[in-house]
Amino acid sequence: MLNRLRQYGIFVVFIIICLILSFISPQFLTVSNWTIIITQASINALLAFGVTFVIITGGIDLSLGSMVAVTGVTAAMLAHPDTFPVALPIFAGLLAGLLMGVFNGFIITKSKIAPFIVTLGTMTIGRGLALILSKGRPISNLSDSFNFIGGGEVLGIPFPIIVLIIIFTICSITLKKTLLGRYIYAVGGNEQAARASGINVNQVKMAVYSISGLLAGLAGVLLTSRITTGQPNAGAGFELDAIAAAVIGGTSTSGGTGTMTGTLVGVLLIGVINNGLDLLNVTSYYQQVVMGIIIIGAVVLDSWNQKKD
Template sequence: MILAKNYLSKYGILIALLVICIILSVATPYFFTVQNLVIVLRQVSVNGILAIGVTFVIIAGGIDLSLGSVVALTGVAAASFAHPGAYPLIVPLLMGLLTGVLAGVINGLTITLGKVAPFIVTLGMMTMTRGLALVWSDGRPVTNLSPAFNFIGGGDLLYIPVPILLFVLVIIVAYILLNYTTAGRYIYAVGGNEQAARASGIRVNAVKMFAYIICSGLAALAGIVLAARITTGQPNAGVAYELDAIAAVVIGGTSLLGGRGTVTGTVIGVLIIGVINNGLDLLNVSSYYQQIIKGVIIIGAVLIDRKNGK
């Protein structure tokens, strides 16, 4: 019994994911096919990349609400340089990524040196970057992108869609960063107890900067992938994406108070949201009801986690 309880608290979320998968497999036979599972993975890859990024910030004790808007801005930034025959592929990629990194630098500096609460800073950044995306694109979608660029969102490598490969790559790098590097250890320490981290000689501001830059940088990657997939730099893209990302992180057992959380948890959180979206679509549940169900699951997951923690 105790053993069972231990397993439940350790693997609770994974079990939840499996249970949901089993239910959906029974409810609709199409769910558990290679074809559909690949679709699920491709669908979650953008949210997944975002969720991994915000995991860094949340473990460090912060929050980032600007992700969705950064997705739009970086998508527009990359697309503007991705017209056929305009520049080599590396230029739009760098433009997108640098725009994201810049957003992260501004977030980080305002939070650390300006001492403004992360919620406020990134809320401001959210509307600012959305506005910038609209100004940059003149409020119109940036279309006519090169096939090489679109390949990032729609192409296959070794039969696997490129967005999935990128998502997996991000997972691996993030896992290594958080578990095997000093920077990762410092992120946990700063989120767990900023004062103690400072007293241990850790440069707390630098660690926070690092987390916000990683987060916005990954948002930029997600922005590029999304733009490439819809073959458009869409200034209105990514609205409320930050909330899905944060929800995935929370479902994955990361504490919003900081200091606690894992990449694996976030990945499972992302998959749970993805599988539910996909399953409910397959079952022809109206999108109105889908939102209600998703909300219940987010709160339910955290409730269960809280119970097990005690």
């Protein structure tokens, strides 16, 4: 029983925290509160799903936040009322993210420079590009149809939640059921052996950074639509929340292990804790301290579990 519990360590922690919060605050366990939690978590979720692929291959993507800014600004520039159909800003945002991801993958596979350094570079480049494109100013006055993506509802469900569910399903299936998924684990588990097994390691790496970029593009579009503004300063530090969610969810930064479900739980845990501390009127300064403790705690718990194996 105890072993069983350990296996689902972070899941159990998540449920316990939810139980505690529901005792302390009557508002916590309401539909409207959970709608808020998940809607707010949706952007972090998209980034975290993308970076989970990357981390399983043994890489890292620090440019997520900057990609959110670039793609958000790109979409906003094309989303003024009565200019283009709404599909165009969405498509442009996604394309911008994809291109930046491809750029990351290209440099990493061709130069053999550590992903940490490469994406640290693109993080800075991206921020600069967002400021250049927007001339340093927020871009507002976006069309209603564009603003629907982040603010609209379908059958009473906020659109970001629907996006979250669809993307989670696709990512989860990709990781579990496809060739690419298996190759991602293999590359992260032992890159040399993966190559000697006939896997095109560079292709796999290109794929994960591209996916990460594409999902950052989607997150950028969603965020811009939700705040109805293209903000060149948006997304700063988002990469850290996304990486934290993946790590809390059991993805090892040394590569080779991790699941999308784990990452989803990581995302929700971060969301629930922020929400709970809000409900308890804890100031945001303290929230950051708590979050840090939880990240370290999760990793300690995880390494403790692995030793028990």
